[in-house]
Amino acid sequence: MVRIKQVAEDLYLLRMDDTRVKYFEAVWEIPEGITYNAYLLKTDDGAVLFDTWKQNYEEEFVEALSSLTDPKEIRHIVVHHMEPDHSGTLPKVLELSENKADVWGHSFSKRLIEGLYGISPAFNAIKDGDTLEIGGRKLVFVQAPWLHWPETIVTYMPDEGILLTGDIFGGYSIPNGTFDDEADVENYLHFSKKYVITVIGHYKDKIAKNLGKLEQLNIAPKMILPAHGILWRKNPQRIVQAYLDWGEGKPQKGKVVVVYTSMYRFVEKAIKIAVAELEAQGYKPVVHKIVDDYHSSLADILSDVADSEAIVFGTETYESDAFPYAEFILNEMIKKVEYEKPLLLIAIFGWAAAAGKKLRSTIEKTSFDLVDVVEFKGLVTPESETRIKKSVKDLGAVLRP
Numbered sequence: 001m002v003r004i005k006q007v008a009e010d011l012y013l014l015r016m017d018d019t020r021v022k023y024f025e026a027v028w029e030i031p032e033g034i035t036y037n038a039y040l041l042k043t044d045d046g047a048v049l050f051d052t053w054k055q056n057y058e059e060e061f062v063e064a065l066s067s068l069t070d071p072k073e074i075r076h077i078v079v080h081h082m083e084p085d086h087s088g089t090l091p092k093v094l095e096l097s098e099n100k101a102d103v104w105g106h107s108f109s110k111r112l113i114e115g116l117y118g119i120s121p122a123f124n125a126i127k128d129g130d131t132l133e134i135g136g137r138k139l140v141f142v143q144a145p146w147l148h149w150p151e152t153i154v155t156y157m158p159d160e161g162i163l164l165t166g167d168i169f170g171g172y173s174i175p176n177g178t179f180d181d182e183a184d185v186e187n188y189l190h191f192s193k194k195y196v197i198t199v200i201g202h203y204k205d206k207i208a209k210n211l212g213k214l215e216q217l218n219i220a221p222k223m224i225l226p227a228h229g230i231l232w233r234k235n236p237q238r239i240v241q242a243y244l245d246w247g248e249g250k251p252q253k254g255k256v257v258v259v260y261t262s263m264y265r266f267v268e269k270a271i272k273i274a275v276a277e278l279e280a281q282g283y284k285p286v287v288h289k290i291v292d293d294y295h296s297s298l299a300d301i302l303s304d305v306a307d308s309e310a311i312v313f314g315t316e317t318y319e320s321d322a323f324p325y326a327e328f329i330l331n332e333m334i335k336k337v338e339y340e341k342p343l344l345l346i347a348i349f350g351w352a353a354a355a356g357k358k359l360r361s362t363i364e365k366t367s368f369d370l371v372d373v374v375e376f377k378g379l380v381t382p383e384s385e386t387r388i389k390k391s392v393k394d395l396g397a398v399l400r401p
């Protein structure tokens, strides 16, 4: 579905609701879908386009854009970063503008346009604080590296207090409303957290850094217009604070993420004991599993780690090694949500243990605080049950010193 809406004086949202995509960037499970938000500023001296849509919606984009302006009226195109979910339709727009439009962005975006699309449009490389004035409107550009690509920039309209942020402050899902005062914000924040963790998580340290930079430049926006999800006008500070919290992995009180793999449910039996013990201690375990009839979403696992107090990770030895999915999930945790959070590892084997040692050596190199490794053979015996319960108590002791 296409949504075209005026969001401020002379400023229009062009939103594409992508219900076809199943895996964002071909990896992150998003049954909730995603929107691509482009914006158009119309002035008496011509129009400015901010980003475009993914290439497979080129036809729809051209139609939506043409309903607002003749593409030949576009004088400038601002590229907030070159990831193809926003730049895919750029070559077509340039073509339709008969190359009258020039592109504004980070100097590295110029190289990416050449590298990704084989074209070299007229280009203005921006530096921090550079301005563009058109038809009585003023745009100020600021670099925000690595949120999400190296050459990310944002655009501020100081007279209106409007900040166009590209991926920053975006979220998955297809919200019913356009703005925060029209949407179920509580529910949406879940998708926004999942988005920031999966897409920007690897660069999460850059969140506070870049937001601090905007603050120093006295940018306190009244309206935030991101390239995905809902737009913020009632309470923009809500999404700013949420991004800061997720960036630093601020925990929700009592939330413990339990992730396990189990081929024949031996690990599962051990995990059930750990979960019961967590509940007995007053924690709220959120359980994710890789079993023979269900695989939890990797995106959800990572998203839940981000605001958890602690992690319980259960797995088994497989072909003298760690279980494939266990290594995969752990590696993604290290890439996206490596925070100083306590982690308990439960590893089961059949005849010669390997998973515990291997995963221990991986975890010990990270910021995760490895509280204990409980490793035992096959069946949960009364003895191993006691060990599991004790290690969960030790985990609780770390959380409540």
Ligand SMILES: Cc1cc2nc3c(=O)[nH]c(=O)nc-3n(C[C@H](O)[C@H](O)[C@H](O)COP(=O)(O)O)c2cc1C
Residues within 6 Å of the ligand: 261, 262, 263, 264, 265, 266, 267, 268, 316, 317, 318, 319, 320, 321, 348, 349, 350, 351, 352, 353, 354, 377, 378, 379
């Ligand atoms: C395909 C396969 C490969 C296995 N490889 C090993 C191994 O190399 N070393 C070992 O000690 N146990 C091995 N095991 C045994 C499991 O680690 C053990 O049965 C464990 O209890 C499995 O727990 P689960 O049923 O929760 O997956 C293997 C089991 C399977 C099914």
Ligand SMILES: [Fe+2]
Residues within 6 Å of the ligand: 081, 083, 148, 149, 167
């Ligand atoms: Fe991106």
Ligand SMILES: [Fe+2]
Residues within 6 Å of the ligand: 083, 085, 086, 166, 167, 227, 228
């Ligand atoms: Fe994006």
